[in-house]
Amino acid sequence: MKKIMYLFLYFIFAYASFGKYDFPEKNPYAATILGSTTAMTDFALPEKIPTKEYTLTLQPAASVPDNLWFHKKFKFSLAYQKYPAPLVFILAGTGSSHNSGRMDIFQKILYSAGFNVICMSSPLSQNFIVSASSTRLPGMMMDDCKDLYNVMKLAYEKVKDKIDVTEFNLTGYSLGATESAFISYIDESEKYFDFKKVYMINPAVDLYESAIILDSFLGSGKEAGPRIARMLDYALEKGVYTFGDEYEGFTATNIYGIFKKAKLTNDQMKYIIGLVFRITSIDLNYTTDALNKSGVYSKRPVKKFDSMFKYFEKVNFASFEDYLTKIVYPTLKAKKGWTFADIRKNTSLELLTDYLKKTDKIVAVTNQDELILTPKHLDYLKKTFGDRLIVFPEGGHCGNMYYTPNVEIMIRYLSEGVFKFEN
């Protein structure tokens, strides 16, 4: 409780007159890349916090292919307080796992602010697809979130002896933010958690359209292969000079400096952002194809120690769009008789427009230069959320999540329920 009191006092002072929002990185691409670090955070995070990783067995072992044996169990993690405290669920961004770098930082921030924290992997992450997804064809928001909600219940059941929860809150970034809206919607009827506050960070409005934007950063599968190869060579050339420096070397502390000095062009930064997303897409394409036996990339089951390179070649840097058109669409067409329009409808937040308009426990933050939103999306968010939306002037995609003022707004909302940005 002491921690929460400190925070409370602090916010009273800090918010009496708030400094101008001055995010140091004006380029949205650079911001997006640096957003995975705490370079913009004024306070230090604890190096170690009390956390525990748990596993849940949700799928019969026989249904897991031999070469994906390491995903037999669903994994999630808990950071626990010793005293009664609110519990926050964090939902990871597209394809991220519960212990990815960004989730780690969120967990530390929220733990430091006095919360119990449970980190959940994205329904598009490999671990979730194999071990927890009922459809094993992620991307359809409502289906994914029903699975996710189930897993969240089981996760809480598993840890409830360890923590003393005063109330349930929910947050998520990127696609995790979009999912938190769906989870909250499901929770309205099930009332298992009865979430009090839901905080969406840089949500995608339409998974399909946002994915196409990110796909376009690196181009189609055919273009991406040579492009990534060139990027690697380029990094190698640059790296020779970086690693060759016996004076500075390549250490954790000067990465920011090196990044700054490297003066990457916008195109190069787009490639990096696109590459991170593409790696998720490659895995997604392969794994869902193998699980659904749709035969696009692999015809027969792969053994535990078999070489995977020929499948890597076969997938050929397939994009998220490829996933939707080559795997999801044919499968759902055969199973449920869906048209592509049905799929488009199911990737969008607009399914929930009515709910989002009237509920007042959900708030959202996004950025004016958000990469994954079109102006239409931004308008939609403004119209739907009204004064429950803050649009920061810069930050790219999730680039300012750990910027001090952003963290303050998040903690203030989750602890006091006050959502305010005085600029």
Place this chain on the structure above:
Amino acid sequence: MGVLILSSFSVSFAKQYSKPDLQQYIKRRSLPKNVSSDAMIEHSPENDRKAIGKNLADIELEKTQENKPNTPQAAAPSKEALKPFSIRKSYYVYDPLEGFNRRVYYFNYGLDKYFIIPVTKAYVFITPKPIQKGVSNFFRNNDMIKSTANSLLQGKIKKAMRAVGRFTMNATVGLGGTLDTASKMGMPTPHEDFGMTLAHYGIKSGPYLILPVLGPSNLRDAVGTGVDSYSKRFMDPYEAAQLFDYDSIGITALNGVNTRSKIPFTYYSTGSPFEYEYVRLLLTKYREMQIRAANLPEAPKIKDYNKKEL
């Protein structure tokens, strides 16, 4: 090792010790000055946003137009670019023993999970931070012996002298190597090992290998590692000074635990079905880079590496 460093990018910034923790920060922070609330959110400022802000149809269009190469080094389409692209050529690493390697990879996973990581965790838990730092400095300083010997083998006299200088400085002023005085004084950290010596004399890396316990390597570097660790016993200043035996099991184990505690990677942790392939590619590229960097005619400085024509 490269991939391990690369994979720790995102976490590494969290470890800036100089910042106050959240509670202290809250206490310390003074009242910010009053600022008018101009509506700076009103307009989208930058041009890049426009490109993305266009309708999706436009993006589709751009995608088709965007076939021209964009990275600087490919400004003029070279002969390379005109050749049909082969994934195998760019992303495959010679790995005839893959079946065996994958089994060792799996074996290492088990060893790591049930033995090495618990030991490492215990070490990190019970050892005070300054002592851990001292241990890590000590072993890092000892690497200078290896660097000196291998620099000499390659005829890099200046580099050998830099390594000797660093070793002596830390071994004396730095209390036997437990303090890194040399870095504070701005002395360089040259690195050479026997694998790099072999590479210097034109020996190719050979097939990719996963070594038990030690992890990913290749035939040449595996030989190099073997030679380096065997020759340790002949270049042991501590035994010569009748202090302790550097080659003893205890010191070797401590070295191993210290090294492992600095690597944030665990086997199968990326969750990707292609993890083995990614690790193989990135580590090979990393090693290539390290070897090329060591053989540059003049040791470069990060300060001016951007001026280099690439």
